[in-house]
Amino acid sequence: MTGRADLRLGISDVAPVVSCGSFSARAVVGEHLPITATVFREGHDAVAANVVWTAPGGDDSTGPFVRMAKLPPEPDRWIATVVPDREGRWSFCVEAWSDPLATWRHAVEVKVEAGQGAEDLANDLEEGARLLDRVAADAGDDFRDRVAAAAAALRDTSQELTVRIAPALAAGLQRYLHEHPVRELVTRSPRYEVWVDRREALYGSWYEFFPRSEGPVVGGKPTHGTFANAQDRLPAVAEMGFDVVYLPPIHPIGTVNRKGPNSKEFPGGNPHEIGPDDVGSPWAIGSAEGGHDAVHPQLGTMDDFTAFVTRTRELGMEVALDFALQAAPDHPWVEAHPEWFTTKPDGTIAYAENPPKKYQDIYPINFDNDPEGIYAECLRVIRVWIDAGVKIFRVDNPHTKPLNFWHWLIWEVKRTDPDVLFLAEAFTRPAMMHQLARIGFTQSYTYFTWRTERGELEEYGRELATNCHYMRPNFFVNTPDILHESLQFGGPPMFKIRAVLASMMSPTWGVYSGFELFEHVAVKPGSEEYLDSEKYRLRPRDWAAAEASGRSLAPYLRRLNEIRRAHPALQQLRTLHFHAVDNPNLICFSKTDPGSQDAVLVVVNLSSHNTQIGTTSLDLPVLGLDWHERFGVTDELSGASYDWGQFNYLELDPYREPAHVFAVTLPRQAHFPPPVT
Known part of the structure; x- marks a missing residue:
């Protein structure tokens, strides 16, 4: 049996x-995407590799x-970096091939070094000439004669x-031969896809209100409040440097079983017991006033919402809208499509539970009942909001819906609107979080909120970068549901610490x-719920008085968002690297951007309570430097500048400033090691 030529090399x-x-x-x-592969062959002849990088719609x-190029320290590992220049479905394959020119050069150099003469190399010289004839x-005209x-x-x-x-070994000709090699025994890998999103899929600062x-x-x-009132808040949000304004559900809110302040339950779920101040949870979607495709009448009209979206764009931001697939008991879906929900043996519809919590005001959708109808309605609803100008959706609890549904919905949307982004709010098991990302979610909430010690922050950061x-990831420092104990008891310095970690990592x-007002009081000891949670009541804030x-x-x-915008390195994830420091209460990390030669x-x-001192032991090659080199750093928070090297003494008082964010001044052109996935 003869083997296939395209399987010749490994x-x-x-x-x-x-x-x-x-x-x-x-x-x-615009992202620098590393493509790597292990390439090898039998014997001692040279092997090489290249990437075939194909644009959307290309051949x-x-x-x-x-x-x-070779990727040390592994002798058979190879790497190339590609940079997509537009959105869409790109693809690539790796080609391995025998490199007779490299094999010839090595043989000649070794034999000459061993003292062999022209007669000994007669065959080698003719082999080299024949290879050059092929080249x-x-x-082209510029090199043919040479x-x-x-x-x-x-x-x-x-x-x-x-x-x-x-002449054959001259540097100029060797560079040309490197780019125009003789390739033999070419072997192709399978072709793999890379979906390329707009830049905001990777980089952005979100503000929820x-x-x-x-x-x-x-x-x-x-x-x-109304959308007109909310527009008045937008300039302050833009002034803080945020890119995305995220709104919880803006739809009509159910009255049946509506929750009161601090999730108070009204006896018997009687709508007549609901007072004018009992606004209910925005996630209890739907009433006689409409469902997922409607705007809560107290907020305004659809025209008012599109005006809000327009004003957000004028200020250099965009709107992210909550997409929560669940229904209040009086949602129009419940009457029109009772089969979309789960009916208990006693004939009642099952409400949402997360013991010991009960959400009598919310009915989960059963996607196993009439999936065709449910899928079509969900797609219709999301396109209503796309038509209204929304290009980002924060998806509520996607881990409670079928994976195949999300895979279908996301790519059906991207088929017509490739710039639409989806954030998965899935605080759940790692396997589910990762699978939601694999099947199409653009971003994911993370466990960052619960990672507070250095070891777990470093471990989690490496996992995400890998x-x-x-x-x-999208590192939210807090949410309407999550007030971590570190913020409850850490004081104002902890708010700074968590903001620096989230925005820089x-x-x-x-x-x-x-x-930004240091809200930190929980509803009860041991809880992560806010006292007087905004999920169940109006919570106006006197922003001007607090700032004054x-x-x-x-x-x-x-300032943190200004620093992020000024440094392309902070807009990357795959270059995140942790450095050693001899105090476990101090964490040190860097990011680099090879395209701009930026390092932070x-x-x-x-x-948050005690001054910490320590000494760094920096991994200087990660910063493109030799171990002995000195370099300048400027603290982007304080403006102070220092001369640094591998070992540097630190002292951070959390009440003065708990962090250094150093812009690194490189003494020469840096060669950052490639980020490897």
Whole structure:
């Protein structure tokens, strides 16, 4: 039996590949994407590799020739970097091939070094000339004569050996041969897909607030806000440097079993017991006033919402809208499609539970009942909001819905609207979180909120950076559901610490309003729920008074976002690297951007109550430096500058400033090690 030529050489462990190619890897426009593979062959002849990188709609059989380079320390590992320049479904394959020119050069150099003469190398010289003849046949006008001259020199028996081989080994010609090699025994890997999103899929700063809490306070009593009121909040959000304004559900809220302040249950779920101040949870979607495709009438009309979206864009931001697939008991779906829900043996519809919590005001959808109808309705609803100008959806609890549904919905949307992004709010088991990312979710909430110690922060950061070819994190410091104990008891310095960690470690981070006012009181000991949670009541805030009195973190958040915008390194994830420091209460990490030669070094005191001192032991090659080199750093928070090296003494007082965010001044052109997935 004869073997297939395309299986002649060994190719394995190609990356980035998701689930053996079942799903697309991810990148964003302009991102430096490393492609790696293990390439090998039998014997001692040289082997080489390249990437065939194909743009959306391109011919899968051809593409730009991107030569791969060796990736130490593994002798058979190869790497190339590609940069997509537009959105869509790209693809790539790796080609391995025998490199006779490299084999010839090595043989000649070794034999000359061993003292062998022209007679000993007669066959080698002719083999080299024949290889150069092959190159010359396809060479351009600029190099054809030079290649032919080098071949002729190898055949010129009237010259000394060193004179004969010199033209072929000249640096200029070798560079040309590197880019125009002779390729034999070409072996192709399978073709793999990379979905390329717009830049905002990887980088952005999110701000969450409830439009209904932006109404005026009249006679000491809050009134329900409108989209017009909420527009007044937008300039302050833009001033803090946020890119995305995330709104909880803006739909009509159910009255049956509506929850009161602090999730109070009304006896018997009697709508008549609901007072004018009992606004209910926005996630209890739907009433006689409409469902998922409607706007809560107290917020305004659809025209008012589109005006809000327009104003957000004018300020350089965009709107993210909550997409929560669940229904209040009086949602129109319940009457029109009772089969879309789960009916208990006693004939009642099952409400949502997360013991010991009960959500009598919310009915989960049963996707196993009439999936065709449910799928079609969900797609219709999401396109209503796309038509209204929404391009980002924060998806509530996607881990409670079928994976195949999300895979269908996301890619059906992207088929017509490839710039639409989906954030998965899935605080659940790692396997489910990762699978949601693999099947198509653009970003994911993470466990960052619960990672507070250095070891667990470093471990989690490395995990996310390793898997960034399909899972992009969004580090929210708090949410309406999550007030971590570190914020409850850490004081104002802890709010700074968590903001620095989130904004510097992750290219995308988020803040729920009230964070800048140091809101930290839980509903009861041991709970992560806020006292007087905004999920169940209006919560107006006096932003101006807080900032005027200096009791606002807004200027600090603004500075962090300014630093993020100024440094392309902070807009990356795959270059995140942790450095050693001899105090476990201090964490040190860096990020680099090879395209802009940007490097940032961050050191944070993880203790909000005590000054911490320590000494770094920096991994300087990660910063493109030799171990002995000195370099300048400038703290982007304080403005102070220092001369640094591998070992540096630190002292951070959390009450003065708990962190350094250093812009690194490199003494020369840096060669950052490639980020590897």
